[in-house]
Amino acid sequence: MADTDMTLDEREAFLADLHVGILSIARDGKGPLALPIWYQYRNGEVTIGISDSSVKAMLLRRHGRATLTVQNEAPPYQYVMVEGPVTVGKDDDSVLEMATRYLGPELGAAYAQQNPTNEDSALVRLRPERWLTCDYGKTDG
Numbered sequence: 001m002a003d004t005d006m007t008l009d010e011r012e013a014f015l016a017d018l019h020v021g022i023l024s025i026a027r028d029g030k031g032p033l034a035l036p037i038w039y040q041y042r043n044g045e046v047t048i049g050i051s052d053s054s055v056k057a058m059l060l061r062r063h064g065r066a067t068l069t070v071q072n073e074a075p076p077y078q079y080v081m082v083e084g085p086v087t088v089g090k091d092d093d094s095v096l097e098m099a100t101r102y103l104g105p106e107l108g109a110a111y112a113q114q115n116p117t118n119e120d121s122a123l124v125r126l127r128p129e130r131w132l133t134c135d136y137g138k139t140d141g
Contacts, residue, residue, distance in 0.1 A: 006080065006133035014080055014133075015041035015070060018102065023048065024067040025059040032067075033059060038098045039068060045125055046082060049094030052122035060086050066126055076137030084129035091123030 006014065024034040033055065040047045046068055050056050060066060066086050071079040095115050100108030 002134075004134045004136060004138050006078070006135050010135065011080055011131065011133050012041075014072075014078060015046075015082075019070045019072065021048075021068045021070040023056070024069070025056060026063045026065070027059060037068075038102050039070070040098065040101060045127060047094070048124040048126070049091070049098045050088075050122050050124055051120045052088070052090065053120050057088050057122055057124075060088050060124060066124075068126060076135065076139075078135045078137065079133070081132040082126065082128045082130070084127045086124055086126045088122050088124050091121055094123045095121050 020036050021039045022034050023037045023039075024032040027033050035056065037048050037050070048068075064085055065083070067081060067083040069079060069081045071077070096108065096112040099111040099115070102108070103111055
């Protein structure tokens with residue numbers, strides 16, 4: 001374990017905090033698709049709400065794997081990268097739940113009501129297999 005690696009408890013707390021993540025998905029003949037997303041981390045699993053008819057959903061179904069990178073953009077810099085298999089399934093509650101997490105109850109409810117993906121929503125479940133973590137706050141300099 002490197003001096004800057006996060007412990008399990010530190011990693012869990014970091015992912016439970018509010019960050020925007022970057023979801024990376026393989027593409028045939030191109031570099032990976034890497035897009036900012038809202039996510040939740042609970043019970044050892046990452047969940048992400050997306051449109052079921054999106055390019056993200058198509059690529060996730062095709063490749064069955066993804067990488068999520070979450071970072072703190074203010075010093076001391078920290079990041080967590082998690083990679084693993086994914087499933088994409090229908091879900092009617094992810095838009096409201098995710099919007100409330102990121103925007104609060106009032107704005108989250110308004111966002112969810114006006115979001116066109118409500119009728120086309122899917123829930124991505126990423127089961128972590130590999131981790132890479134770093135907390136530069138643990139360095140002496």
